[in-house]
Amino acid sequence: MGLPISVNTFYYSRAGMMVLIQGNNISFTYDDVDLPGGEISYILDNLDIKIERGEMAALLGRNGSGKSTLSRLFNALLPMQKGTLNVAGMDAGDEKNTQELRRLCGMVFQNPDTQFVSSLVEEDLAFGPENYQLPGEEIKKRVALALKTVNMEGFEKRSTHSLSGGEKQRIALAGVLALEPEIIIFDEVTAMLDPQGRGEILNAIKDLHTRKGCTIILITHIVEEALFADRVYLMDKGKIAASGTPREIITDYSLMKSMGLLAPLPVRLYYDLKEAGINLASCPLNNEELVEELCRLI
Numbered sequence: 001m002g003l004p005i006s007v008n009t010f011y012y013s014r015a016g017m018m019v020l021i022q023g024n025n026i027s028f029t030y031d032d033v034d035l036p037g038g039e040i041s042y043i044l045d046n047l048d049i050k051i052e053r054g055e056m057a058a059l060l061g062r063n064g065s066g067k068s069t070l071s072r073l074f075n076a077l078l079p080m081q082k083g084t085l086n087v088a089g090m091d092a093g094d095e096k097n098t099q100e101l102r103r104l105c106g107m108v109f110q111n112p113d114t115q116f117v118s119s120l121v122e123e124d125l126a127f128g129p130e131n132y133q134l135p136g137e138e139i140k141k142r143v144a145l146a147l148k149t150v151n152m153e154g155f156e157k158r159s160t161h162s163l164s165g166g167e168k169q170r171i172a173l174a175g176v177l178a179l180e181p182e183i184i185i186f187d188e189v190t191a192m193l194d195p196q197g198r199g200e201i202l203n204a205i206k207d208l209h210t211r212k213g214c215t216i217i218l219i220t221h222i223v224e225e226a227l228f229a230d231r232v233y234l235m236d237k238g239k240i241a242a243s244g245t246p247r248e249i250i251t252d253y254s255l256m257k258s259m260g261l262l263a264p265l266p267v268r269l270y271y272d273l274k275e276a277g278i279n280l281a282s283c284p285l286n287n288e289e290l291v292e293e294l295c296r297l298i
Helices: 067-074 095-104 121-131 136-149 165-177 195-212 246-250 253-258 265-275 287-297
Strands: 019-028 044-052 056-060 082-087 105-108 183-187 215-220 231-236 239-244
Touching: 019 067, 044 067, 044 215, 044 231, 044 239, 056 067, 067 082, 067 183, 067 215, 095 105, 105 165, 121 136, 121 165, 136 165, 136 195, 165 183, 165 195, 195 215, 231 246, 239 246, 246 253, 253 265, 265 287
Parallel strands: 056 215, 056 231, 105 183, 183 215
Antiparallel strands: 019 044, 019 082, 231 239
16 A cells, blocks of 8 residues: 655645755666667667756656656656656656655556556546545545646546547546646657647646646657747757757757757748848747737848
8 A cells, every 4th residue: 555645745836946856877777688789779878867846847858768668757757767867856766756756757648548447537537535544534635636737627437448548648647637746747648639638738737837836747759839838948869958048948950950840930031031131130939929929021
């Protein structure tokens, strides 16, 4: 059985932000097979990272860059091999912290079906809190609040199998919220959704971050999804190649190109116009900014 957990863990204020995750010299490999020359194939290679409490952090990079592997170290789904990792004051390399780290870091996966443990929505959401031996009334409150947070009230009696892709992801998120984690990790959660479902989930994530102020880690290879993050960590070949605000990272056209990532259309258009001798005042990140810059030319 799990240990009892506090009632209001995930309602953290974003005021007075401090370092919540600190990793230094992290290396990880899925096998110990040496490459020719005695080298080891590392998924993560001597990586350093720092994420602040209350931050929306985007881990952006091509498939295979190490994003998901890194996130699974945060919640001890994978064991530490080399380096140090401190999450909310706990050593992620100490097995005694495994259970608490997994409660502290909620995770929403690419395929929500893999997270469901019951075919009924309310039973699925109640599973986690029940495992932590919470009182029945507290569980009911958490389930109701989680559904309200993701705008899925009234779905308590619905079958999880009858939901659309976007609805499934909302319920998967609600299941994580019912545990009231301090950190929520979204691992390529829009990859299986159509444009409408993708937009709904991204709006839900933005709204959750704005209203609750919890720390969010968004793992994605889609550049546009990193635009609303507080900070972007650009990953390549198991390292943090660069970090900064979305504007600092995503408007760096040469950097994005070298990482094999396609910059958003407004950024590409800015550089195309610049090459044609038409200079905008600043590089736009989104369509709204692009319209403003183009209007200034008139």
